[in-house]
Amino acid sequence: MSEHSITVVPRQSSYPDNKIKAKEILDWLTSQDIVKPTLSDCILSSDNGYAISDGARQVTNIPDELPFDLITNGLEIITNRQVFHTGENGMEECICPNCKENIASEDWSFFNDWDEQKSNNLTCPLCNVATDIHKFTFSPDWGFSDLGFTFWNWSDLTDEFISEFRQKLGCDISIVYTHI
Structure with missing residues (x-):
């Protein structure tokens, strides 16, 4: 089985106080019960992430396809400069x-x-x-920043959730769909 992710990336190479903003976003997501507040082995990384929680059903277009039954189902928060690419989806233009x-x-x-x-x-x-x-x-869209929020194996996020994410980040964002 292959893995996929959706990453929300600010369209800023160097996001001001990125670690503080990462915590603010995590606090928002946990307060909405979208992800669990404790780190666990739920992402494709040597680091840990924040596992999916019941509130995620409210922020995806196809809640029945959320990865509650998968090991890789969480949120990865990245706070170092990274090219957020599409993996096997490549780059057409x-x-x-x-x-x-x-x-x-x-x-x-x-x-x-x-x-x-x-x-x-x-x-x-x-x-x-x-x-x-x-x-x-x-x-397809790629992201370039020192801040990113990767949702592993989640179904498409709602426009409302993406809009709220954009508002909380206070800048334009890229949505990067990765397939591995």
């Missing part, structure tokens, strides 16, 4: 905001400076212009 060209089939070394925290920009390998990574258009 990465459109440069300057030259409007699709650079997805180019050598992906243009991600290195961002990944190594040398810059918040990508330099297009075709037009050689450096632009904030969040100005590029990725299809």
